[in-house]
Amino acid sequence: MMRNFAYVRAGSVAEAIKALGTKGARLYAGGTDLVGCMHDEVFRVEKVVSISGLKELKGISAKPDGGMKIGALTTVAEVAAHATLAEKYTVLAQAAGEVASPQLREQGTIGGNLCQRPRCWYFRGDFHCARKGGGTCYAVDGENQYHAIFGGAPCFFVNPSDTAVALVALQAQLTIAGPAGSRIVKIEAFFVGPDKSMDKENILASNEIVTEIHLPPLGGTVRSSYRKIRARGAWDFALASVGLVLQFDTGKVSRARIILGGVAPYPWRTEAAEKLLIGKKPDHAIAAAAGQAATEGANPMRDNGYKVEMVKGAVEESILAFV
């Protein structure tokens, strides 16, 4: 059953920010995550503030500095199908193409994909878990096969977004609009782990909106990829995924970013693996060593130890594709 709620169709970002200023107000972009949360009463919503009609937040364009700008309301499908993104920012187009199902990619937006709430079955289910203000993370002694192996405590959900992994790998920036104006933040500073907050997964205040995503210009020869492992071939969230961005100079790696998804409450950077690649021409031995290094610090629970092996294999395979 769905409870009654007020509905505001904002005519501008400023109007949306104002409407979000009351308790229980929530932003609606494509609604594919929000409406499910409302239906299942994951959290109470008194007012839905829709920005879906704001044309200024839609579209993908080139920036004068050689980078790209993506409006937060651009659909995941548009990101997946964009020719320049597919060629230059392959990791992002591939990640977007791996999100959910074709219908959800047509309706869901990239801003909503970044801000979607955790998929932990205790959080989404009928449990007054730690993330809902209770004192207990039921995953600790419960069914934890899909939970975090890195950075979990005291709440072991994993970030469900495929595009977040790619955007962290690309070192994207976000424009965030709020009552005091706009600010630009590095995407790595956007996500907030459970050690910092038990009720939010990002730095947004309740009346702030992600309006744009900025991709930096990529110099030299950059190759990138997104590899996702899931339980079935149809729509499914990542059990583990890898966003890989390698910059090559004279055949050797001069810059590496290896970001893991599906294994931590936020996209998880594995610097130990990145360091192994710098100054080297990737080969089978380096790929295997990087896969092993990517598992450093993993702390699996009773049922999710298999993710450690997945991370190792997925990182190794991702690098091998560029050997």
Ligand SMILES: Cc1cc2nc3c(=O)[nH]c(=O)nc-3n(C[C@H](O)[C@H](O)[C@H](O)COP(=O)(O)OP(=O)(O)OC[C@H]3O[C@@H](n4cnc5c(N)ncnc54)[C@H](O)[C@@H]3O)c2cc1C
């Ligand atoms: C069956 C199913 C399978 C899925 N599988 C995957 C998957 O494999 N991989 C994956 O990555 N995702 C998956 N998803 C999630 C899906 O991609 C997201 O639901 C979608 O991208 C969210 O976009 P939206 O525009 O519909 O967001 P909404 O539902 O409108 O919003 C989601 C949340 O983000 C907030 N929000 C939205 N836009 C903004 C903004 N611009 N600024 C600030 N806050 C904002 C909303 O308030 C809300 O809390 C799946 C979803 C479903 C229902």
